């Protein structure tokens with residue numbers, strides 16, 4: 001076992017951290033309040049190479065392996081406080097770029113990937129008003145008509161939708177097959193019958209845009225089928241495996257940043273004539289934050305390592321996603337408590353971290369669903 005980053009990864013990590021601290025710094029408090037996504041920061045990230053990290057160089061990507069990608073995303077979360085931006089980038093990478101790279105035809109890869117790695121925006125639209133955890137019970141229908149598919153239905157909680165260039169829409173091509181009828185389609189921005197509807201207002205990740213989507217007799221050419229007819233489950237499962245491994249790498253960086261803020265405060269803030277860090281009740285909170293961070297790293301790196309070995313670590317991906325998302329919420333709560341009344345104030349930026357972190361226990365499968373998956377592996 002080797003628990004160290006190699007020299008190349010360590011140097012890249014340092015460079016990502018510098019980039020995040022110097023170039024992604026802006027007034028997140030105001031943008032969070034105004035629910036404002038920053039396209040300029042998105043474009044800076046694309047130019048630096050973040051969005052293209054795992055995509056092969058022939059399509060304009062960085063060709064990084066899974067561990068290096070995770071290493072960079074963790075550094076990004078450590079240096080950048082705009083968790084909404086990082087969430088949007090992750091949603092884009094794992095639910096649009098990766099499926100196009102993995103399941104796309106050569107023509108689809110060449111058509112979409114160079115744009116998506118260099119500043120374009122993608123997403124997948126799976127969730128519907130009536131189907132969330134039970135994703136394949138979706139009601140959106142696809143019908144083959146000559147050289148087209150016609151899509152009808154509605155989607156909700158679609159992250160990035162207001163700014164997207166391409167959306168991967170999951171629809172059922174043959175409801176008599178049940179979940180096996182689900183199929184994935186690429187829908188370009190501006191396609192007649194595809195419309196981005198009501199913008200959704202969120203508790204956290206407010207700098208990441210989200211909206212509903214309506215599909216009304218939306219005709220797309222047959223070449224926009226992604227993967228095979230009735231192959232939607234394979235596309236979604238593969239995308240979720242990547243997402244569950246990698247999406248919380250930035251949370252690890254945030255957990256380190258938050259812990260360091262707490263250590264500094266515990267040394268500076270005095271009560272009863274002593275720095276509060278001298279009180280065991282406060283020092284223990286920091287110790288627990290550190291334990292959660294290190295444990296989360298082990299879980300997430302192991303899942304990423306398995307993926308880089310060509311394995312399909314569904315169990316380990318669920319363990320990492322479940323553990324890191326819940327650990328991050330706990331550390332945010334304790335960080336607020338440790339800061340007392342100041343922690344509750346917006347200007348200290350910890351209440352935003354908490355609001356952002358809670359989403360991690362819901363998207364990409366809720367905590368309950370991940371416990372169910374993990375228990376299934378134990379034969380339950």
Ligand SMILES: Cc1cc2nc3c(=O)[nH]c(=O)nc-3n(C[C@H](O)[C@H](O)[C@H](O)COP(=O)(O)OP(=O)(O)OC[C@H]3O[C@@H](n4cnc5c(N)ncnc54)[C@H](O)[C@@H]3O)c2cc1C
Nearest residue numbers: 124125126127131132133157158159359362363364366368
């Ligand atoms: C910030 C954010 C971003 C998102 N982005 C996207 C996106 O880009 N694209 C997209 O398609 N979707 C997106 N989603 C939707 C997300 O995937 C769903 O919210 C999630 O899968 C849960 O579905 P639901 O909200 O319908 O809850 P439900 O499935 O209705 O669940 C309600 C409650 O019941 C529990 N539950 C459900 N089934 C079981 C079970 N079998 N056993 C035990 N408990 C169960 C759940 O854990 C939850 O606590 C996003 C959600 C959030 C919060």
